[in-house]
Amino acid sequence: MSESARRPYDLATPAPNGLRRGRTTGSCATAAVKAALTLLLRGEAVREVEVSLPDPDYYLVVPVEKVERLDSGAVRAEVLKYGGDDPDNTDGATIFAEVSANGTGAIRFIAATGVGTVTQPGLRIPPGEPAINPVPRQMMRWAVDEVLAGEPDPGFDLAIGCVDGDKIAKRTFNPMLGIVGGISILGTSGIVEPMSLAAWMASIEVYIRVALGHCPDAIAFTPGKIGRGYAADTLGLEKKEVVQIANFVGVSLDYAQQTLEEQQARLGTLWVLGHPGKIAKLLDGVWDTHSSKSGMAMGSVAAVAAELGFAAELVEQIEKANTVENVVQIVRNEAGARAYWMEIERRVAALMAPKVPSVDRVAVRLFSMDGTPLGEAAGDASGEAA
Known part of the structure; x- marks a missing residue:
């Protein structure tokens, strides 16, 4: 489907079970990346962004809580996680991205405070990497491309974090999975389906x-x-x-x-x-x-x-x-x-x-x-x- 024919995904429309859908941590992190890049490259502090979803027919409009320049030269943006009616340990958490150009021509994913690091095999991400799953990584790459809009790509460091993520992670399986330091950035569709009720x-x-x-x-x-x-x-x-x-x-x-x-x-x-x-x-x-x-x-x-x-x-x-x-x-x-x-x-x-x-x-x-x-x-x- 063409870019112009995409439609906003309506979270106000209930799931078939009558419950509210939400935004995954992956969608929130992607929105933070896009908002941070928009300020870094265009000088615009936005209050919401459009996040491209794996379903090419839709994008998700995500509110941005805060976006600011840091003394390091990076830009930080924050997005609140919204889980809809699904019981979720990360619901209401602040997901943030700190974005800076790295001059390598490549995107580097970094675990900032509150996002875990994989230490054992058996997951979709190899040991030593930030616990950011493949689909959210792809969504963030799309966001970078969309903000660049064809301009030369200097490469960016995308440091993804979560306020109090280390505490939240203790209520999840992450410690047992060998993911240390915080939560995982998850999602396969960008949308939380309220299933566990x-x-x-x-x-x-x-x-x-x-x-x-x-x-x-x-x-x-x-x-x-x-x-x-x-x-x-x-x-x-x-x-x-x-x-x-x-x-x-x-x-x-x-x-x-x-x-x-x-x-x-x-x-x-x-x-x-x-x-x-x-x-x-x-x-x-x-x-x-x-x-x-x-x-x-x-x-x-x-x-x-x-x-x-x-x-x-x-x-x-x-x-x-x-x-x-x-x-x-x-x-x-x-x-x-x-x-x-x-x-x-x-x-x-x-x-x-x-x-x-x-x-x-x-x-x-x-x-x-x-x-x-x-x-x-x-x-x-x-x-x-x-």
């Missing part, structure tokens, strides 16, 4: 009823986006037959069973598709996989590795991994890797099945963060997209 659970029930409404042979549950491509391309499911259940695994199974009982119907196959970081938590009897209500799954996946006869050193590595994605990397080259993930799939499916007696078969398929099939799906030639 009771009202969202009610909307999931509606989606499940729609999925089962025409008595299909199969439907799929996905905690997030991972696995949706497999559902469409390999399983041949319609869009309405794939339900994004967020963290609410247990209640989603209950909704499916209740709906099937009301219909006096049976479902041939319930597919459960996603990343083992969420799904493997069920091995510990966890049915709500939100980080505030559950621990991480390394202990349970390490126990499976031990039972399958993996070397003691490898089991210890798995147990000490900082994320389950790190476990994916640790076992990737092991001869028994696929069998290992297949066993986890089998065990999780066996735990789910008793909750849905009206389903003939529960089948779990696991994928890495980039959508690579890990277990049974790795045998499907076309099973690859997230």
